[in-house]
Amino acid sequence: MSDAKRVDTVRLQNIAMGFWESSALMSGIELGLFTAISNGAGTDIELASALNITPLNAERLVTVCMAMNLVTKPQGRFENAADVERFLVEGKPGYAGPWMLFTKPRWDKFGKLSDYLRNKDEAVLGQYDGLTVEAARRMHQATSSIGMGAGRRFVRQVDLSNRTKILDLGGGSGAYSINAAKEHEHINAVVFDLPPVAVVAREYIVEHDVGDQVEAIGGDFTKDDLPTDCDVAIMASNLPLYSRPIIAKVIQRAFDALLPGGEMHLIGETLDNDLSGPIGPALWGMAEAINGSTGLAHTEADCLSYFEKAGFTNIDVHEFVAGTLSRITGTKPA
Numbered sequence: 001m002s003d004a005k006r007v008d009t010v011r012l013q014n015i016a017m018g019f020w021e022s023s024a025l026m027s028g029i030e031l032g033l034f035t036a037i038s039n040g041a042g043t044d045i046e047l048a049s050a051l052n053i054t055p056l057n058a059e060r061l062v063t064v065c066m067a068m069n070l071v072t073k074p075q076g077r078f079e080n081a082a083d084v085e086r087f088l089v090e091g092k093p094g095y096a097g098p099w100m101l102f103t104k105p106r107w108d109k110f111g112k113l114s115d116y117l118r119n120k121d122e123a124v125l126g127q128y129d130g131l132t133v134e135a136a137r138r139m140h141q142a143t144s145s146i147g148m149g150a151g152r153r154f155v156r157q158v159d160l161s162n163r164t165k166i167l168d169l170g171g172g173s174g175a176y177s178i179n180a181a182k183e184h185e186h187i188n189a190v191v192f193d194l195p196p197v198a199v200v201a202r203e204y205i206v207e208h209d210v211g212d213q214v215e216a217i218g219g220d221f222t223k224d225d226l227p228t229d230c231d232v233a234i235m236a237s238n239l240p241l242y243s244r245p246i247i248a249k250v251i252q253r254a255f256d257a258l259l260p261g262g263e264m265h266l267i268g269e270t271l272d273n274d275l276s277g278p279i280g281p282a283l284w285g286m287a288e289a290i291n292g293s294t295g296l297a298h299t300e301a302d303c304l305s306y307f308e309k310a311g312f313t314n315i316d317v318h319e320f321v322a323g324t325l326s327r328i329t330g331t332k333p334a
Contacts, residue, residue, distance in 0.1 A: 019110075024064040026104055029097045033061060034070070034080050034088040042077025094149065098142040109290045116289045123292055124222065124246065136196040137203075140173040144204065147172060150236065150267070151179035153320065157327070158265065160184050160232065167192060167230035169221045169254065170238040174201040174214060177234075181213040190227050191216040222246055226253060231262040237325075239268025239303075240284040243294040248306045255310040261334040264312065266303055270326040273301045278323045303328045 028034055036050035048058040062078060065071040070084050080089070087096040109116065123129055140147075154176050160166075166189035168177045177189035191201045195218030202216045217227070221235075222242075233254040239247065254264050269281035285297025300317050303326070307315045312330025320327040 019107075021064070021068055024061060024068065025070065026101055027061060028065055028070070029088060029100055031061070032090065033065065034084050035090045037071065037078045037080050038085060038089040042079075047078070094145075096145050096149075099146040102139075102142040106287070106290060113286075113290065116292075119289070119292070121292065122294045124242070124294060131194055131196045133196040133199045136194075136200045140197075140200050140204070144173045144175065147175035147237075148179065150321075150325075151175035151177075154234070154236075154265070154267070154327075155179045155183045157318070157320070160187055163187065163232045163263075165189065165227075165230045166232045166234060167227055167254070167257065169193075169226075169233060169235040169250065171201060171216075171234070171236070172197060173204045174216060175204075176236055177214045178204065178208045178210055181210040182208070185213075187213060189214045190230070192219055192221055192226065194218060194220065221250055221253070226257040228257050229259065230257065231259045233258055233262065233264040234267070235265070236267040237269070239266070239270070239298055240281065240288060241291075241293055241295040243296065244298065244302060246294065247298065247303075248309060251306040251312075252310040255312060255330075255332055258332045260332060262332045264307070264330050264332075266307075266328040267320055267325055268298065268303070268328075269324060270303060270317075270328075271297045271299045273299045275299065280324050300326055300328070 031051045031053065033047065033051060036047055039050070041047045041050045044055050044059045044062065047062060048055040051058060062071055066073065070081055072079050072081060086092065086094050088100070089095060090097065160180055161184070164186065166177055166180055166187065168174065168189055168191045170193050171177055171191035172193060174189075174191040177191050180187050180189060191198065191205075191214065193201060193216070198216040198218035205211050205214045205216060219225075235250065235254070242250070251264070251266065258264065269284050271277070271281050271285075281297045285295065288295035304315055304317065307328060307330040310330075311332070313333055315328070315330040318327040318329065
């Protein structure tokens with residue numbers, strides 16, 4: 001075998017050390033590296049002063065961030081990459097630092113992933129069994145910013161002008177319902193989520209001043225009665241949390257609850273049908289081993305079959321966030 005074709009370990013080493021990169025990104029967020037650069041700190045010395053660390057450690061951290069294309073130095077001074085500048089600078093409207101740190105509490109558990117994969121005890125709700133209001137509040141403090149962005153994207157993509165009421169299944173902070181209400185004065189919505197989450201959703205509803213249009217009801221959408229006066233159903237970012245039979249059941253329950261002519265939107269982390277990726281949905285599915293649930297990654301074909309078996313027509317797959325989220329839609333016959 002020639003040297004040009006010789007197989008080496010570089011790719012495998014890079015994957016094995018991937019958590020080093022995660023650590024650098026999270027440390028950059030926690031220390032305020034990207035905010036400091038946005039505010040004008042352009043050298044190791046200036047960064048060291050802004051972050052209250054030594055110049056040596058500032059050089060170490062920013063060097064890794066440059067290697068990861070998070071930071072550049074085009075004119076001899078550090079600059080953030082475009083996505084970093086938009087999402088990782090504190091004080092900017094799109095700041096998503098808490099979301100990037102959302103998985104950090106699982107750090108030690110992922111170091112023991114093999115043990116979790118050997119575990120044979122699984123539950124429907126997994127980590128959400130026994131969820132408290134405080135835990136739900138912490139979770140949505142981390143996820144609300146990215147959720148609001150997704151909600152805005154949804155109302156840009158979907159024509160709700162002739163719709164009247166949304167059933168937001170597992171709606172969390174209510175981001176989709178809140179954005180729909182802000183965009184359409186005629187739209188009402190109900191966020192249907194676990195009771196502790198519903199408490200937190202009400203706080204966000206009040207914060208965004210849409211209480212006259214949006215309410216939150218506590219319940220388990222896998223088994224509790226759903227409202228039957230809605231002509232739109234949304235289920236967003238809950239897909240990997242549940243098994244195939246449970247997702248199929250929820251889609252059927254949503255179909256049964258919708259008014260005739262109503263539409264459903266399943267927005268989730270879907271795999272390609274050949275299971276080759278993307279990596280994000282695959283990882284979210286694997287994380288459910290740690291969470292102790294029956295969840296896993298679903299393919300687009302899986303989701304289409306759930307809709308077909310439930311009785312939906314005009315079923316289609318739309319790109320929601322490239323490489324991350326798909327939006328599967330269907331209509332209940334009139």
